[in-house]
Amino acid sequence: xxxxxxxxxxxxxxxxxxxxxxxxxxxxxxxxxxxxxxxxxxxxxxxxxxxxxxxxxxxxxxxxxxxxxxxxxxxxxxxxxxxxxxxxxxxxxxxxxxxxxxxxxxxxxxxxxxxxxxxxxxxxxxxxxxxxxxxxxxxxxxxxxxxxxxxxxxxxxxxxxxxxxxxxxxxxxxxxxxxxxxxxxxxxxxxxxxxxxxxxxxxxxxxxxxxxxxxxxxxxxxxxxxxxxxxxxxxxx
Amino acid sequence: xxxxxxxxxxxxxxxxxxxxxxxxxxxxxxxxxxxxxxxxxxxxxxxxxxxxxxxxxxxxxxxxxxxxxxxxxxxxxxxxxxxxxxxxxxxxxxxxxxxxxxxxxxxxxxxxxxxxxxxxxxxxxxxxxxxxxxxxxxxxxxxxxxxxxxxxxxxxxxxxxxxxxxxxxxxxxxxxxxxxxxxxxxxxxxxxxxxxxxxxxxxxxxxxxxxxxxxxxxxxxxxxxxxxxxxxxxxxx
DNA sequence: GCGGCTGGGTGGCTGAGCCACTCTACCTCT
DNA sequence: AGAGGTAGAGTGGCTCAGCCACCCAGCCGC
Numbered sequence: 446x447x448x449x450x451x452x453x454x455x456x457x458x459x460x461x462x463x464x465x466x467x468x469x470x471x472x473x474x475x476x477x478x479x480x481x482x483x484x485x486x487x488x489x490x491x492x493x494x495x496x497x498x499x500x501x502x503x504x505x506x507x508x509x510x511x512x513x514x515x516x517x518x519x520x521x522x523x524x525x526x527x528x529x530x531x532x533x534x535x536x537x538x539x540x541x542x543x544x545x546x547x548x549x550x551x552x553x554x555x556x557x558x559x560x561x562x563x564x565x566x567x568x569x570x571x572x573x574x575x576x577x578x579x580x581x582x583x584x585x586x587x588x589x590x591x592x593x594x595x596x597x598x599x600x601x602x603x604x605x606x607x608x609x610x611x612x613x614x615x616x617x618x619x620x621x622x623x624x625x626x627x628x629x630x631x632x633x634x635x636x637x638x639x640x641x642x643x644x645x646x647x648x649x650x651x652x653x654x655x656x657x658x659x660x661x662x663x664x665x666x667x668x669x670x671x672x673x674x675x676x677x678x679x680x681x682x
Numbered sequence: 683x684x685x686x687x688x689x690x691x692x693x694x695x696x697x698x699x700x701x702x703x704x705x706x707x708x709x710x711x712x713x714x715x716x717x718x719x720x721x722x723x724x725x726x727x728x729x730x731x732x733x734x735x736x737x738x739x740x741x742x743x744x745x746x747x748x749x750x751x752x753x754x755x756x757x758x759x760x761x762x763x764x765x766x767x768x769x770x771x772x773x774x775x776x777x778x779x780x781x782x783x784x785x786x787x788x789x790x791x792x793x794x795x796x797x798x799x800x801x802x803x804x805x806x807x808x809x810x811x812x813x814x815x816x817x818x819x820x821x822x823x824x825x826x827x828x829x830x831x832x833x834x835x836x837x838x839x840x841x842x843x844x845x846x847x848x849x850x851x852x853x854x855x856x857x858x859x860x861x862x863x864x865x866x867x868x869x870x871x872x873x874x875x876x877x878x879x880x881x882x883x884x885x886x887x888x889x890x891x892x893x894x895x896x897x898x899x900x901x902x903x904x905x906x907x908x909x910x911x912x913x914x915x916x917x918x919x
Numbered sequence: 920g921c922g923g924c925t926g927g928g929t930g931g932c933t934g935a936g937c938c939a940c941t942c943t944a945c946c947t948c949t
Numbered sequence: 950a951g952a953g954g955t956a957g958a959g960t961g962g963c964t965c966a967g968c969c970a971c972c973c974a975g976c977c978g979c
Binding site: 689747753 | 961970971
């Protein structure tokens with residue numbers, strides 16, 4: 446079953462319009478956005494709707510709103526924080542995919558190392574059970590979901606909430622990716638690729654875990670990149 | 683000159699109230715928040731104000747709002763992404779400070795390694811100039827700002843925007859930390875501690891860079907933790 | 920010159936209200 | 950008894966009209 450469809454709200458639409466304008470440079474960093482009343486008139490919505498949208502953009506770190514002054518575009522490329530990552534990960538066409546995959550491989554590797562050093566017996570049991578769930582998944586979609594759970598579990602084993610958040614950002618962002626992956630990977634293949642990583646962590650071997658994670662993550666990065674950028678036919682049956 | 687004071691907006695106040703309630707478990711994950719009209723009546727504000735607050739919380743990933751249903755609290759500890767990091771970093775008292783410092787040291791180390799491998803001559807020049815600026819800073823506050831610029835520059839050298847965002851999250855979050863640090867560190871000390879890291883990157887030695895960064899970042903973590911948790915008197919003159 | 924004042928432009932927030940969506944309980948027809 | 954439809958209550962989405970608080974530039978009087 447594909448994801449349920451949803452009608453985007455006006456705020457959603459307006460947000461992506463303004464965001465695109467900001468990213469494209471229509472409103473360069475440091476400049477003021479047009480006043481709310483003007484934006485409202487221009488886009489044919491109320492000030493309240495515009496306001497809601499601006500609240501979102503502010504929370505995202507793209508603008509900075511000040512009472513009596515206006516909304517100023519921030520230099521998010523230089524000073525933007527990780528609150529932009531989830532959005533970035535979702536922006537498949539942003540040209541930053543290689544960056545994301547590199548970060549994923551680099552951090553995944555060090556997280557795996559720490560997890561291996563700290564895995565307790567019950568963690569090992571959980572991990573193996575999750576791996577089994579990947580193996581027995583009925584289709585690629587389910588396998589991918591189960592695979593995500595494995596990655597979440599590894600991050601959780603470190604006991605560091607920051608690592609968990611970081612892992613989630615990448616995993617959550619894969620929603621749009623999932624559709625592309627459905628046909629490309631089999632549950633069996635996923636499980637086989639994942640197995641050595643789980644084994645290293647279960648065995649408590651930090652170096653091996655780090656190495657395996659690096660191999661695994663850089664290995665899957667290539668096909669994914671191809672899929673996402675459309676360099677190939679979209680995957681084999 | 684300290685930062686200018688600013689009167690918090692109603693949205694700010696309401697946001698921190700609701701956020702605290704969510705974190706404290708008043709509204710456990712999976713439950714629905716009270717309806718907007720009810721919240722508005724309860725807190726003595728308009729629905730529009732409540733709405734704006736909820737938009738923020740949704741952007742933060744703490745709740746999920748659906749038309750005709752309500753706002754459901756997400757299990758952000760398990761599934762929250764890095765959009766929560768900036769807030770987390772700002773929450774000095776959250777008990778997650780050790781996690782943050784570990785992540786900072788771990789990632790800082792690998793970022794330093796990559797930067798060293800990729801530093802071009804002009805990058806090296808920029809870096810040394812920035813280090814000089816730390817040395818010649820008139821006070822601890824200015825030194826700290828300049829130090830941040832060094833870290834940003836190192837992240838930028840990797841050429842990976844994700845690393846830049848990540849570094850910024852930690853650096854931006856230090857705003858509340860800065861005040862505590864003012865008295866504790868001298869420009870000279872900062873510059874001396876930073877120098878070996880810059881040298882390793884400038885020399886293009888990835889392993890040395892990674893090691894130095896690890897030493898440097900774990901070294902500063904201890905005093906900072908003490909300062910922030912108030913285990914000591916607040917620093918020496 | 921320099922301090923205070925004033926007015927125009929901006930965001931903050933209100934109050935009332937209609938519309939769209941979701942879900943449940945009931946009702947009807949088979 | 951079960952399947953299908955439907956009405957209504959409860960919820961968020963969005964509008965309209967308007968006042969207030971704030972910032973700032975430019976004027977005025979000292």
